[in-house]
Amino acid sequence: MTAIGIFCASSTGLDRRWLDLADATGKALAARGWTLVSGGGRVGMMGAVADGARAGGAQTVGVMTESLVAKESADTKADELIVVADMGSRKNQMIERSDAFVVLPGGLGTLDELFEVWTTAGLGLHHKPIVLLDPDGFYDGLMSWLAKAPFVRPEALEKVILERSIDAALDAIARRLSVVR
Known part of the structure; x- marks a missing residue:
């Protein structure tokens, strides 16, 4: 089964458009029968993408550090919640x-995750597709x-x-992975 890591904001109090984008992304991922791998939080966009994925029937895997379990409200509804050091x-x-x-809008943590997967791809440590999903130009300046x-x-x-768009982002991944819907 194809598993998609999604990086995004886990902040509370976000504009509804960001939460809707995350929810729709989770649902679209589920519609393709893909598994969600997230940062394991249940708030902000991270929670919305997990809820959307589950609403569509996707398996969800959350990966969270011990120190963030209480702070970010761990996604205890995840099919698998992995707590790391x-x-x-x-x-x-x-x-x-x-x-x-797939990288959605987010703050420093999201940028850190983006640059980690990007750097390791650039070094040839993996050849996994990386897609910035940027419907509003959030990443244009960067x-x-x-x-x-x-x-x-x-x-x-x-x-x-x-x-x-969400469909274009997931289509790009499907092409790169040669996954047939």
């Missing part, structure tokens, strides 16, 4: 368990800056696919 272990576990990654950065190789930039 630290953030490095969390990212490594998510990378191992995922066949591809991508523009990186395109001009003198130390970022063009082939590294090509490791990330930018898509503006």
Whole structure:
């Protein structure tokens, strides 16, 4: 079964559009019969994507550090909740368990996760698709800056696919994985 790691904001008090995007992404992932691998929280976009995936019948796997279990309200409804010692272990576990990654809008934690999977892909440690799902241009400034950065190789930039819609993002993953719906 195809497992998709989704990185996104776990903040509370977010604008409804971000929560709706996460929920719809979870439901779309479920409609393809894919498993969700998330950061294991039940709040913010992270909770919304897990709830959407479950509402569509998807299996959900959450990976959370011991220190964040209480702080982020662990997703106890996950089919599998893995508690690890630290953030490095969390990212490594998510990378191992995922066949591809979708990155939704988020803060520093989401950027950290994006750069971790991007860097490890650039080093050839994995060849898993990475898609920025960016319907509103959230990542446009970052991508523009990186395109001009003198130390970022063009082939590294090509490791990330930018898509503006959920269907386009998941289609890009399906093409890369040669998954038939």
